[in-house]
Amino acid sequence: xxxxxxxxxxxxxxxxxxxxxxxxxxxxxxxxxxxxxxxxxxxxxxxxxxxxxxxxxxxxxxxxxxxxxxxxxxxxxxxxxxxxxxxxxxxxxxxxxxxxxxxxxxxxxxxxxxxxxxxxxxxxxxxxxxxxxxxxxxxxxxxxxxxxxxxxxxxxxxxxxxxxxxxxxxxxxxxxxxxxxxxxxxxxxxxxxxxxxxxxxxxxxxxxxxxxxxxxxxxxxxxxxxxxxxxxxxxxxxxxxxxxxxxxxxxxxxxxxxxxxxxxxxxxxxxxxxxxxxxxxxxxxxxxxxxxxxxxxxxxxxxxxxxxxxxxxxxxxxxxxxxxxxxxxxxxxxxxxxxxxxxxxxxxxxxxxxxxxxxxxxxxxxxxxxxxxxxxxxxxxxxxxxxxxxxxxxxxxxxxxxxxxxxxxxxxxxxxxxxxxxxxxxxxxxxxxxxxxxxxxxxxxxxxxxxxxxxxxxxxxxxxxxxxxxxxxxxxxxxxxxxxxxxxxxxxxxxxxxxxxxxxxxxxxxxxxxxxxxxxxxxxxxxxxxxxxxxxxxxxxxxxxxxxxxxxxxxxxx
Amino acid sequence: xxxxxxxxxxxxxxxxxxxxxxxxxxxxxxxxxxxxxxxxxxxxxxxxxxxxxxxxxxxxxxxxxxxxxxxxxxxxxxxxxxxxxxxxxxxxxxxxxxxxxxxxxxxxxxxxxxxxxxxxxxxxxxxxxxxxxxxxxxxxxxxxxxxxxxxxxxxxxxxxxxxxxxxxxxxxxxxxxxxxxxxxxxxxxxxxxxxxxxxxxxxxxxxxxxxxxxxxxxxxxxxxxxxxxxxxxxxxxxxxxxxxxxxxxxxxxxxxxxxxxxxxxxxxxxxxxxxxxxxxxxxxxxxxxxxxxxxxxxxxxxxxxxxxxxxxxxxxxxxxxxxxxxxxxxxxxxxxxxxxxxxxxxxxxxxxxxxxxxxxxxxxxxxxx
Numbered sequence: 036x037x038x039x040x041x042x043x044x045x046x047x048x049x050x051x052x053x054x055x056x057x058x059x060x061x062x063x064x065x066x067x068x069x070x071x072x073x074x075x076x077x078x079x080x081x082x083x084x085x086x087x088x089x090x091x092x093x094x095x096x097x098x099x100x101x102x103x104x105x106x107x108x109x110x111x112x113x114x115x116x117x118x119x120x121x122x123x124x125x126x127x128x129x130x131x132x133x134x135x136x137x138x139x140x141x142x143x144x145x146x147x148x149x150x151x152x153x154x155x156x157x158x159x160x161x162x163x164x165x166x167x168x169x170x171x172x173x174x175x176x177x178x179x180x181x182x183x184x185x186x187x188x189x190x191x192x193x194x195x196x197x198x199x200x201x202x203x204x205x206x207x208x209x210x211x212x213x214x215x216x217x218x219x220x221x222x223x224x225x226x227x228x229x230x231x232x233x234x235x236x237x238x239x240x241x242x243x244x245x246x247x248x249x250x251x252x253x254x255x256x257x258x259x260x261x262x263x264x265x266x267x268x269x270x271x272x273x274x275x276x277x278x279x280x281x282x283x284x285x286x287x288x289x290x291x292x293x294x295x296x297x298x299x300x301x302x303x304x305x306x307x308x309x310x311x312x313x314x315x316x317x318x319x320x321x322x323x324x325x326x327x328x329x330x331x332x333x334x335x336x337x338x339x340x341x342x343x344x345x346x347x348x349x350x351x352x353x354x355x356x357x358x359x360x361x362x363x364x365x366x367x368x369x370x371x372x373x374x375x376x377x378x379x380x381x382x383x384x385x386x387x388x389x390x391x392x393x394x395x396x397x398x399x400x401x402x403x404x405x406x407x408x409x410x411x412x413x414x415x416x417x418x419x420x421x422x423x424x425x426x427x428x429x430x431x432x433x434x435x436x437x438x439x440x441x442x443x444x445x446x447x448x449x450x451x452x453x454x455x456x457x458x459x460x461x462x463x464x465x466x467x468x469x470x471x472x473x474x475x476x477x478x479x480x481x482x483x484x485x486x487x488x489x490x491x492x493x494x495x496x497x498x499x500x501x502x503x504x505x506x507x508x509x510x511x512x513x514x515x516x517x518x519x520x521x522x523x524x525x526x527x528x529x530x531x532x533x534x535x536x537x538x539x540x541x542x543x544x545x546x547x548x549x550x551x552x553x554x555x556x557x558x559x560x561x562x563x564x565x566x567x568x569x570x571x572x573x574x575x576x577x578x579x580x581x582x583x584x585x586x587x588x589x590x591x592x593x
Numbered sequence: 594x595x596x597x598x599x600x601x602x603x604x605x606x607x608x609x610x611x612x613x614x615x616x617x618x619x620x621x622x623x624x625x626x627x628x629x630x631x632x633x634x635x636x637x638x639x640x641x642x643x644x645x646x647x648x649x650x651x652x653x654x655x656x657x658x659x660x661x662x663x664x665x666x667x668x669x670x671x672x673x674x675x676x677x678x679x680x681x682x683x684x685x686x687x688x689x690x691x692x693x694x695x696x697x698x699x700x701x702x703x704x705x706x707x708x709x710x711x712x713x714x715x716x717x718x719x720x721x722x723x724x725x726x727x728x729x730x731x732x733x734x735x736x737x738x739x740x741x742x743x744x745x746x747x748x749x750x751x752x753x754x755x756x757x758x759x760x761x762x763x764x765x766x767x768x769x770x771x772x773x774x775x776x777x778x779x780x781x782x783x784x785x786x787x788x789x790x791x792x793x794x795x796x797x798x799x800x801x802x803x804x805x806x807x808x809x810x811x812x813x814x815x816x817x818x819x820x821x822x823x824x825x826x827x828x829x830x831x832x833x834x835x836x837x838x839x840x841x842x843x844x845x846x847x848x849x850x851x852x853x854x855x856x857x858x859x860x861x862x863x864x865x866x867x868x869x870x871x872x873x874x875x876x877x878x879x880x881x882x883x884x885x886x887x888x889x890x891x892x893x894x895x896x897x898x899x900x901x902x903x904x905x906x907x908x909x910x911x912x913x914x915x916x917x918x919x920x921x922x923x924x925x926x927x928x929x930x931x932x933x934x935x936x937x938x939x940x941x942x943x944x945x946x947x948x949x950x951x952x953x954x955x956x957x958x959x960x961x962x
Contacts (some may be wrong), residue, residue: 107814108814111811179811186770274789314674315685316687316689317689317690319689320696322691323691323696346785346787346792347784354718358711361714365700369699369700369703373696375666375670378667379687381674383670383686385675400659400663400664407652408652408656411714413648413717414649414714416645417776420776485634486807488820492814492816492817493817539683570685
């Protein structure tokens with residue numbers, strides 16, 4: 036208890052805000068990281084419904100080689116907004132603002148993030164930017180894909196400028212979240228929560244935060260330049276007036292490649308929590324998993340131009356970008372091997388969350404392997420810009436990030452609601468999702484290899500058969516996601532009560548009541564080991580009163 | 594430290610049996626990729642294609658074998674170690690934290706594979722990037738939405754690309770408007786066509802035939818049609834026997850003798866409109882414009898609006914692009930083409946209009962009151 040006493044004398048963690056009472060301050064303009072996390076999730080899942088509808092429009096269009104449903108103009112708008120939505124309004128907010136906010140401050144024993152007001156501001160920018168993105172449909176949405184390469188995006192309709200402004204705002208929100216999370220993890224860990232005792236989900240956020248801070252600024256600069264050229268004619272990207280179209284590509288990918296890791300490192304963290312919990316075993320190779328995340332983040336900044344092997348990149352640059360990209364396979368491989376080894380010798384509880392985590396191992400690994408193929412310049416010269424890329428990126432972002440998100444949703448749902456999601460429905464959803472996902476995206480590998488370019492509203496009729504297969508399976512996948520949605524809504528009122536620790540998990544969030552109380556902890560605990568020794572007593576002191584009727588902590592006088 | 598307390602691990606017979614089965618499956622997958630009839634689906638039209646296919650076989654074999662091992666172990670562990678009925682609620686797994694030897698090897702072995710992959714890739718990449726000597730230099734230009742080609746000593750641009758078998762080629766690619774891409778699946782090669790930048794591909798054709806060119810960089814509404822699938826935009830490369838090629842080349846050189854070598858004036862260049870001939874303009878209008886534009890009031894649309902009184906209509910003081918209805922601005926639309934809420938019109942190059950033609954056309958439109 037000594038450590039707690041020291042801390043109570045005015046450390047950061049004990050700067051307590053009084054609990055707000057009114058509805059607006061409690062649930063709308065809340066500064067509580069848990070409410071903000073849930074707000075992020077609800078908003079992101081709403082945008083996911085929109086983005087998913089756009090995805091199905093794409094698949095229906097492509098059931099006919101001549102393009103059955105929409106004009107090419109409309110189709111181009113649809114896939115551009117689909118990509119922008121899923122990257123910026125769904126995956127990144129869910130993994131950082133959503134699950135990050137909800138879980139990691141509790142996991143390090145903090146009462147909130149370092150800057151709660153900034154956190155609220157980060158969140159409220161997000162739905163505004165999202166609505167701006169969708170408002171671009173009214174002005175003529177962007178058509179050049181989520182990458183919006185100029186000069187094509189300079190020819191784009193008026194909404195392209197709106198798109199740039201919306202993504203810029205999302206970037207501001209991301210940057211603030213990155214600063215907030217980084218400072219929180221650096222400064223607000225409970226006593227004894229050393230770096231090597233942090234849960235691996237915290238490591239995921241810890242490594243992602245600097246990526247959000249550093250990379251997003253490059254995107255902001257690129258978007259500002261695009262906006263200025265479109266609105267005021269400053270020729271950043273016009274070769275006739277001394278600009279360069281490749282300038283955009285460099286700046287865009289300097290952000291968007293690290294963004295790939297922003298979209299996967301937190302999911303790695305989730306998997307690293309879920310696998311040990313349901314295997315009742317310590318995570319295998321804790322230090323290597325944490326270290327490999329750092330290696331991936333650092334290397335992630337040095338590989339952006341592998342998106343530009345066919346763009347006219349100097350040969351002297353192709354070589355280092357190829358080799359550095361291939362190197363990322365090594366830390367990623369170490370992680371995957373460690374997860375597989377975690378399963379060995381476990382007592383595996385096959386919950387829905389665990390099934391999604393295991394599904395992640397199969398599908399993400401495939402996406403990672405095709406990533407190494409694409410790193411090889413000679414192969415990329417063939418596959419770049421085709422459906423092979425579409426397959427690869429969806430294996431990483433859906434088979435990786437979204438699988439992780441779904442595993443995390445089933446896992447942490449009780450911490451938000453105090454109830455469990457329905458397991459039977461959940462397992463149905465898993466199998467439908469797994470089959471639907473692979474059926475949708477696996478054929479795209481050979482479609483691309485055989486000659487179907489991406490971003491086409493109509494295509495060579497010889498590819499129609501496999502496109503129809505992909506479309507039919509995509510309906511199965513959508514059905515699975517609808518099932519998850521129904522499950523989440525139904526369980527909110529009618530799910531089985533979970534108690535504080537339904538999975539018998541060992542990280543700090545499971546040692547306090549569900550849903551989590553406003554102050555998280557009545558007393559900030561102290562920590563004396565990593566949380567994965569399932570045969571040992573819990574490595575915390577000071578939690579004795581958390582589940583009792585003892586009074587909550589008293590706010591500091593203002 | 595917890596590591597010191599880790600129990601000693603013994604892998605049982607079952608584990609090794611599963612490992613052997615996975616090894617067999619992995620070996621079969623490697624054999625599959627060595628055998629896979631890639632050329633039956635996509636012929637290899639140039640020397641580089643064979644090398645790239647060899648690299649692909651290596652990548653695919655390694656990748657598939659690795660994937661089989663990972664998924665195989667995941668599936669096996671998930672089944673073998675699943676919690677069985679009657680296992681107490683508080684039962685725990687084998688409490689191991691790590692194993693330095695195992696982690697060393699599963700870092701080193703993939704590193705070796707990555708190094709091999711890099712060496713293999715670099716060798717092929719070097720062959721692709723380093724130009725052979727004595728090459729035929731051809732230029733390909735991407736437009737919205739077709740390709741044109743330029744040959745040494747041939748005036749103007751031609752719509753077909755012919756290459757002689759066995760002759761090393763340097764292909765320079767660029768674009769006239771937005772970024773396109775030049776991909777011939779049968780060559781396994783692609784370069785983006787970037788305005789203001791010349792990208793280069795080097796290869797030697799090794800198989801005669803007709804191969805389609807595909808655009809893989811989004812370039813506007815008809816991006817999906819920018820391959821051989823459409824009649825108006827034949828995008829093919831023909832690899833000919835040297836004699837056939839020589840005949841084609843001689844014929845083209847003759848046909849193009851009077852073609853202008855100057856690429857159409859840059860879009861923003863203003864034309865001097867003085868001295869146009871309305872009669873010549875009327876003729877051009879009849880052959881080149883009347884399919885889409887009527888000589889009637891604005892509302893009499895065929896594809897585009899009727900053009901009678903286009904310069905004088907008080908109800909439409911602005912042109913479709915929002916500019917004031919002046920002769921200069923009309924000329925600008927004819928030069929650049931138009932795309933917007935009224936539909937779209939091809940530009941000067943696509944309509945094969947010379948600057949003189951445009952001057953005459955404007956003079957003719959002036960007479961339509």
